[in-house]
Amino acid sequence: xxxxxxxxxxxxxxxxxxxxxxxxxxxxxxxxxxxxxxxxxxxxxxxxxxxxxxxxxxxxxxxxxxxxxxxxxxxxxxxxxxxxxxxxxxxxxxxxxxxxxxxxxxxxxxxxxxxxxxxxxxxxxxxxxxxxxxxxxxxxxxxxxxxxxxxxxxxxxxxxxxxxxxxxxxxxxxxxxxxxxxxxxxxxxxxxxxxxxxxxxxxxxxxxxxxxxxxxxxxxxxxxxxxxxxxxxxxxxxxxxxxxxxxxxxxxxxxxxxxxxxxxxxxxxxxxxxxxxxxxxxxxxxxxxxxxxxxxxxxxxxxxxxxxxxxxxxxxxxxxxxxxxxxxxxxxxxxxxxxxxxxxxxxxxxxxxxxxxxxxxxxxxx
Amino acid sequence: xxxxxxxxxxxxxxxxxxxxxxxxxxxxxxxxxxxxxxxxxxxxxxxxxxxxxxxxxxxxxxxxxxxxxxxxxxxxxxxxxxxxxxxxxxxxxxxxxxxxxxxxxxxxxxxxxxxxxxxxxxxxxxxxxxxxxxxxxxxxxxxxxxxxxxxxxxxxxxxxxxxxxxxxxxxxxxxxxxxxxxxxxxxxxxxxxxxxxxxxxxxxxxxxxxxxxxxxxxxxxxxxxxxxxxxxxxxxxxxxxxxxxxxxxxxxxxxxxxxxxxxxxxxxxxxxxxxxxxxxxxxxxxxxxxxxxxxxxxxxxxxxxxxxxxxxxxxxxxxxxxxxxxxxxxxxxxxxxxxxxxxxxxxxxxxxxxxxxxxxxxxxxx
Ligand SMILES: O=C(O)CCC(=O)C(=O)O
Ligand SMILES: O=C(O)CCC(=O)C(=O)O
Numbered sequence: 001x002x003x004x005x006x007x008x009x010x011x012x013x014x015x016x017x018x019x020x021x022x023x024x025x026x027x028x029x030x031x032x033x034x035x036x037x038x039x040x041x042x043x044x045x046x047x048x049x050x051x052x053x054x055x056x057x058x059x060x061x062x063x064x065x066x067x068x069x070x071x072x073x074x075x076x077x078x079x080x081x082x083x084x085x086x087x088x089x090x091x092x093x094x095x096x097x098x099x100x101x102x103x104x105x106x107x108x109x110x111x112x113x114x115x116x117x118x119x120x121x122x123x124x125x126x127x128x129x130x131x132x133x134x135x136x137x138x139x140x141x142x143x144x145x146x147x148x149x150x151x152x153x154x155x156x157x158x159x160x161x162x163x164x165x166x167x168x169x170x171x172x173x174x175x176x177x178x179x180x181x182x183x184x185x186x187x188x189x190x191x192x193x194x195x196x197x198x199x200x201x202x203x204x205x206x207x208x209x210x211x212x213x214x215x216x217x218x219x220x221x222x223x224x225x226x227x228x229x230x231x232x233x234x235x236x237x238x239x240x241x242x243x244x245x246x247x248x249x250x251x252x253x254x255x256x257x258x259x260x261x262x263x264x265x266x267x268x269x270x271x272x273x274x275x276x277x278x279x280x281x282x283x284x285x286x287x288x289x290x291x292x293x294x295x296x297x298x299x300x301x302x303x304x305x306x307x308x309x310x311x312x313x314x315x316x317x318x319x320x321x322x323x324x325x326x327x328x329x330x331x332x333x334x335x336x337x338x339x340x341x342x343x344x345x346x347x348x349x350x351x352x353x354x355x356x357x358x359x360x361x362x363x364x365x366x
Numbered sequence: 367x368x369x370x371x372x373x374x375x376x377x378x379x380x381x382x383x384x385x386x387x388x389x390x391x392x393x394x395x396x397x398x399x400x401x402x403x404x405x406x407x408x409x410x411x412x413x414x415x416x417x418x419x420x421x422x423x424x425x426x427x428x429x430x431x432x433x434x435x436x437x438x439x440x441x442x443x444x445x446x447x448x449x450x451x452x453x454x455x456x457x458x459x460x461x462x463x464x465x466x467x468x469x470x471x472x473x474x475x476x477x478x479x480x481x482x483x484x485x486x487x488x489x490x491x492x493x494x495x496x497x498x499x500x501x502x503x504x505x506x507x508x509x510x511x512x513x514x515x516x517x518x519x520x521x522x523x524x525x526x527x528x529x530x531x532x533x534x535x536x537x538x539x540x541x542x543x544x545x546x547x548x549x550x551x552x553x554x555x556x557x558x559x560x561x562x563x564x565x566x567x568x569x570x571x572x573x574x575x576x577x578x579x580x581x582x583x584x585x586x587x588x589x590x591x592x593x594x595x596x597x598x599x600x601x602x603x604x605x606x607x608x609x610x611x612x613x614x615x616x617x618x619x620x621x622x623x624x625x626x627x628x629x630x631x632x633x634x635x636x637x638x639x640x641x642x643x644x645x646x647x648x649x650x651x652x653x654x655x656x657x658x659x660x661x662x663x664x665x666x667x668x669x670x671x672x673x674x675x676x677x678x679x680x681x682x683x684x685x686x687x688x689x690x691x692x693x694x695x696x697x698x699x700x701x702x703x704x705x706x707x708x709x710x711x712x713x714x715x716x717x718x719x720x721x722x723x724x725x726x727x728x729x730x731x732x
Contacts, residue, residue, distance in 0.1 A: 034526070161404075352378070353377070
């Protein structure tokens, strides 16, 4: 570096880029447990094209079929004005960037689904709130239990590979169902799980970054707030919300009705109210100039679109941003399996080390 | 840390220690390729007690047997005054710590072996030079070829696990034979190989440190020198060196005859002669107070003694110091298999990152 001081963080990102491809490896059949373990060892994603093509879910889940199965059972829905559940968001009043949690609402499944489809098919006609079934709480084995038998209870190669020598069988910590439309985007974040993500209907577009890219994503302490629905009843007649045309039924269903209310907590020391904050990535690889750090431009995001029946291995601690496109039927449906990651070995401590060094650098550069 | 600045390097070492045991995992039968791959993924050693008990080598290699097989074939022997081949050593004239390479000599195998055994059995009687067959150049498939069929040509679980998805079969890069006595010690160092180390005769005592312990081992730029034998012929009669009693035949065989000659090279810039230097760990976990860094005391070395027939998986880039004890027969014999390590994934770049941050810290603390 021309006799200048090396920047260890920049060198880390560049060295990794030199040794690793930013194109995802594509398999055309499911890996063996051993083949999978080689990817786990390298903490490297892959996609299995058509790996879940024969699942009953992939074969049978249409909007009609799902509605028939679940009917009026109530499901938990994340409601946001812009499809920004759990996302950095400009606060409409203060203009500052905050972390926005969705308003959560129980809705009859068929109403929810009809709303999602109708919105997708009439997109752009008017602005209306966005609904996404995305409770990451093992929902496929809870509220969507009646659909659970349409997918395998575990991913055999992941189960075998991730089980420990002490004969403990790796069970999915959570199996999550995701149902939404193209208006929902999941903001860049990471999870401490090994993730097998399976596309059932429509398409998902993943943007991926390895754990050591932490200095690129501009993790910042954001004030946290949640959307609250101000008026629960519509301005129109006293009818039950009618999914199919819900978003057209006056102000009651429009984004304007969702208010972003900031969370407060008690400061133990002063006894006064203070803002709740959460650390969150605010760099968006799709808007690389905004909120960038001095390292963002070194990131080489890996991009992959999952088609119906594709499976993605998303290694523990990888950053992922996820957007979606709908099927002809106007929905996007996916199922993912979270397995516990291994906190032993070097990866977890190394990742914390990058965070600590990055914080130290930030102090020096201030 | 009481409001004080965190030290990222100290935190890294401590976090790793909290999540990982410093006791080695013991297996009692060879692992499957998948089980092995789980250790590779965690970059964590294990020992298979008795894993090689049935090898022909383990069953048949006695001193007599080896001598019968190899007879007067010449082999390359590392000769040092103190058993310090490739080790940080106080230079006898200058008193400074330098890196000492052994004098390398071709010797008839049976003479070499007789010398090693005789020295072991008469240890302490007089000081004499130490001989160690330790050419790490695939010697079992070269100079010791006649013994090669006594060990498996590869370790099946390593071969299968380390082969790549693209169907390239992992072959050992090198298979090395080590023959010496308890006077030889291999100084703390690391190799960029996955290592399967198999004890055949006697015992080896390993002290192990994971790659991120680099800041503990005090890697320093040492001037490099090599031992040179000043008088090749003994002062006694013109006889061929007689192994069995070799070290008693006068000055000719004593340590004093080996002179440590420093290496010089031309400085491209000035055109003058300058010292050749090599970076090498100078902290010895067995003398923890000497040459320590501010991080050495945080290291929790993993210790394991290999008995005859034991196999050790020594993961790529782990520091290892190796000392030895002899069998009844007065020898210590081992065979190890080096497989190429995987430079993709996070481990290699992370390890370079630790080095870079450590260098930066050193500058600030100077
Ligand atoms: O599908 C999505 O919207 C996000 C998926 C996700 O974040 C995950 O599987 O961890
Ligand atoms: O056995 C010894 O003396 C050293 C072994 C070693 O360094 C290795 O196998 O890499």
